[in-house]
Amino acid sequence: MRGLFSSVRHHPWRTLSVSVLLVVGAGAFLNREMIGILLTPDDPVDLTLPLVEPLAAQPNEVVYRVDASRSVLTVGVDEILAGAEKRVELTTHGITGDIGVSGSAGTAPTVRLSDVGVDVAQLKSDNGLRDKVLHHEFLESHDHPQVRLQDATVTLPTDATGTEVDGATLSGTLVVKDVEKPVTWTVDATVDGDTLTATADAKVTMSEFGVGPISKVGLVRTGNDVDLKLKLVAVDGREFTPPTELTLDQVDTEDDGEGPSFAKDVRPILENNCASCHQPGKIGSHTWTLTSAQDASEVADGLAIVTKSKFMPPWPASELSVPFAHPRGLTTAQIKTVTDWAAAGGKLDVDPKSKVKPSTEDEVPLPRADKVVKMAEPYQGSSAKRDDYRCFILDPQVTAPSFLTGFTFDPDQIQIVHHAIVTRVRTRQLGIVQGQDAGEAGPGWSCPGGMGAGIGDRVAGWVPGQRPADFADGDGFDFQPGDVLVAQIHYHYDKESPADQSGMTLEFAKDPTNIRPLQSVTLIGPVEIPCPAGSTGVLCDRAASVAEAGERFGPAGAAIPNLLHRLCGTTPEQLAAASDGVTSSTTCDYPMRSTGEIISVLGHMHEIGSGYRMTLNPGTPEEKVLLDIPVWNFNWQLSYAPVDPVPIEKGDTVRVTCNWDRKLRYDPDPRYIVFAEGTQDEMCFSTLTIRPPKG
16 A cells, blocks of 8 residues: 555545544633634535556556445544543545555465545544534645555565465555654455455554644543554455445435424524624624524534533533623523434424524613724734734723723624733823833734733723623723723734724713722732653743743743742742642632622633632632632633622632643643743633722
């Protein structure tokens, strides 16, 4: 098999390692690019088999040609999908190639191989969503249609005969997306009449081919090891012409059954929980547009996964938290309805063009549009910088004492605006941020570490799915003449980098008297995640890692990791000793310095966060969990408003607990991770919005 997985036409086998790849878990980081793939209709499958150059028979040689209808490639990998661990197998019959066997009676046989083409587009598992992501995001099968095993040689055991071989070795160079690596297979084969049957087994790792392991934080995660099993059934080519294409039943043999009614059972769920975000022009429309029954049916598998994993509708907080206003999420019965409908094939009992209409009621009260502020001019980023943190001054032009009583953040290019943090900057610090702005060409300035310690007070945050804020009557953030807002926007570029001019819609109190000024309190915990045992990188040394953070983020970047230990009464050695280098946690208690009511809570970590909790007065009879997120989700960092504001007294304790797991992200060169601003760094960061008492 000089090309056990050879290269020719459309979608072959980059899957060797990628297929493995695609099968990963569920929950936290079904990122927005991935959601867009999952909620995209399936491409038609080309059933044409790959073209390979056939072997010409040599003297005393029989050439056996692969019969795709009886041959199969199986790719096995461990995954965590929607929180469930399992062994996943993906298979395809799209295989072509020749096997030449030479030798006369009483002599040892010799074997040579043609290229063998494996069609990636026909690779499938038991889940259409997994398959779709595999083909679009990891296999990129239109650009890399096949894998190749080049220059393969077969070494036969001494007891091999012309009819049976056990334990032969097949060696060759496997080419996956232009990456070439040697791979060795163990082969058993038999010849019975005019038919040769061979099984070949090999192990590869995704990382060696640069295609994994897959880690979409919280939604999918795979191991790095891939098991490949190839069964080839080939027939004597003197009497057999191999097929040139498969039949549809060879790639899709599922009996879907009936399932729930779309009209009675499924459409009401979609209209009440999905349509408002996924109508044209709305925040979720760039990932999936839902206007008709057909839109839903085409992505039924995707809907089943994102609802079963509770990734959609986005609401990471658990029921251990205090009750929150306007919770999102489906009931267990609703999730079962969607998954049962998808399992039955997403069938429709209505006209496919019939409308799916969003609820006419707003989720939350909308603030007035008293002022609209935008970036002074559009910012043009570049996909060469995949994650771009940029700060922009938004000037509300406050000329008299006033109070901000509501707002919406208005992303311009929603496909690239990942999140935003908005800070109020007082007039006395205005010169600092203006200097930062003037120090760089173009709109705004690069600020992966924020504006610097002690500059401004956070008043707003936004991620996709975040609702507008409309504070209760009599509440607001005070603004003095000359105060401005600074928005730190995280742009995440995939392939496109359109110019963005995001802004905010602001509501100010009509009567600034008798307004209670809201206070934003920041609670931060230290981060100490040493390298796993056996790691030897330079940045596995804590001092080197801290120094490198200082190089990226200035003096504060080097000072904060140690300062946080003084605030929390811990030491780096203490937290590092409690970590195994893979999982780690931190806890920090903060005494409250004022009396009032908590009206919103927020937690913040980065990509390897695994769980978060904020607790009021822990370990006492008055203990109350303010926010519990058992499966951290980097993409959905929402602000939560308790249904009933939570009273606090001066001297009460609020504890923040953050947990991390390196397995949530593949890092080929691990480093000692400390508290820092970069996405590849980590944080344990929280805010409380507190309303002072009346009077």
